[in-house]
Amino acid sequence: MLAELDGFDPSTGVILLAATNRPEVLDPALLRPGRFDRQVVVDRPDRTGRLEILKVHVAKVQLAANVDLDQVAGLTPGFTGADLANLVNEAAIVATRRNGDAVTLDDFTAAIERMIAGLEKKSRVLGPEERRRVAYHEMGHALVAASLPGVDPVHKVSIIPRGVGALGYTIQRPTEDRFLLARHDLESRISVLMGGRAAEALVFDGEVSTGASDDLQRATEIATEMVTRYGMNERLGPRTYAPPPQPFLTGTTANRVEASETTEREIDIAVREIVVKAFDRATEVLRARRADLDEGARLLLAQETVTADQFPAIRSTAAKAAPAAQGAQV
Numbered sequence: 430m431l432a433e434l435d436g437f438d439p440s441t442g443v444i445l446l447a448a449t450n451r452p453e454v455l456d457p458a459l460l461r462p463g464r465f466d467r468q469v470v471v472d473r474p475d476r477t478g479r480l481e482i483l484k485v486h487v488a489k490v491q492l493a494a495n496v497d498l499d500q501v502a503g504l505t506p507g508f509t510g511a512d513l514a515n516l517v518n519e520a521a522i523v524a525t526r527r528n529g530d531a532v533t534l535d536d537f538t539a540a541i542e543r544m545i546a547g548l549e550k551k552s553r554v555l556g557p558e559e560r561r562r563v564a565y566h567e568m569g570h571a572l573v574a575a576s577l578p579g580v581d582p583v584h585k586v587s588i589i590p591r592g593v594g595a596l597g598y599t600i601q602r603p604t605e606d607r608f609l610l611a612r613h614d615l616e617s618r619i620s621v622l623m624g625g626r627a628a629e630a631l632v633f634d635g636e637v638s639t640g641a642s643d644d645l646q647r648a649t650e651i652a653t654e655m656v657t658r659y660g661m662n663e664r665l666g667p668r669t670y671a672p673p674p675q676p677f678l679t680g681t682t683a684n685r686v687e688a689s690e691t692t693e694r695e696i697d698i699a700v701r702e703i704v705v706k707a708f709d710r711a712t713e714v715l716r717a718r719r720a721d722l723d724e725g726a727r728l729l730l731a732q733e734t735v736t737a738d739q740f741p742a743i744r745s746t747a748a749k750a751a752p753a754a755q756g757a758q759v
Contacts, residue, residue: 434464473509474500481604482510486517490524493531501537506603507656516540528640546591548600556590560730562629563588566640567717568725569628571743573619574601576714579614582745586725596640612661615651619707620714622648627711628722645704652703653696662699670696718742 434445447465449455453611459465474482479502486496505513516533519540524532571583581601588597615755626641655661657671670688715722721742728735737744 431458432466441704470620473507475706479505479508479513482513482735483515483517483525488513490517491531493533496532496534500534504541504602516544519543522719526700538646540599545600548591560588562638563640564726564729565628566625567599567730568722569624570599570621572718572721572725573624573714575743576718577617577620579617580621582744583737585734586729586743588729589733615655616707619648619651619704620711623704623708624711624715627708628715631712639699643674648704648707649700655697655703656699665695665699691699
């Protein structure tokens with residue numbers, strides 16, 4: 430193939446194109462000048478791109494008059510073209526199941542929830558005490574998110590089990606696409622993740638459950654990135670201790686950054702301090718808003734799903750923005 434690319438008898442006027450999802454494993458010989466020497470990176474679409482992609486796919490379905498595709502594009506940061514095609518298909522299925530004549534915005538919202546959180550598991554019946562714990566857990570996420578800057582506004586909280594292991598979920602709607610996060614943005618995101626565990630500890634006299642396992646893992650990952658990749662710890666200084674990201678379109682592999690045992694211990698301590706500080710911050714927020722926490726949990730137990738319009742206490746109290754749609758799950 431290399432000989433055909435730049436052999437002794439090149440064909441004039443022939444342009445050869447190729448595509449791959451794994452550029453990091455390409456043979457460097459393929460990328461030399463005269464071969465595949467020009468690379469065009471097709472990244473995930475921004476809001477404008479998502480709007481144009483949605484316009485293509487909705488041509489196959491009947492939309493309700495009140496559907497604003499720009500609003501749908503705003504709800505789907507991080508979605509690829511394939512994700513958006515699947516979204517339109519899922520929304521059409523939701524509309525068909527309710528015997529609707531057209532796809533509405535609520536159908537798109539339901540489809541987004543299904544793609545993010547998974548299928549509803551109505552057959553999974555929780556006991557009264559478990560439902561109460563899940564209600565407080567999810568409302569803890571929502572109230573912390575509503576109280577801190579740099580976090581997506583809360584759209585919906587539910588204690589309906591979804592997916593494989595999620596007993597409840599909190600859906601947040603991003604206000605815009607973002608490509609940079611400040612330190613306080615990351616700290617706020619960790620606090621939101623710790624909000625469920627903080628609510629359980631506050632309400633159940635320090636007794637926490639296994640429901641926060643996914644939250645703890647994601648919080649630890651963010652804190653570790655802050656310390657080892659972004660240099661956001663004063664003691665360790667502005668340097669990186671993490672392996673470099675996979676090189677893009679180079680075909681080479683970088684060596685892992687080495688650190689001494691003492692430094693590794695300092696990294697562990699710094700990560701723990703960030704997570705513990707975020708937990709304490711979430712606890713302070715929920716202690717100050719205990720009345721809202723109790724009322725929100727009561728509504729969840731009665732209705733199973735609560736939106737920001739139904740319970741204004743989970744509406745954002747500060748300017749919010751974040752890079753991607755998120756769903757905090759038990």
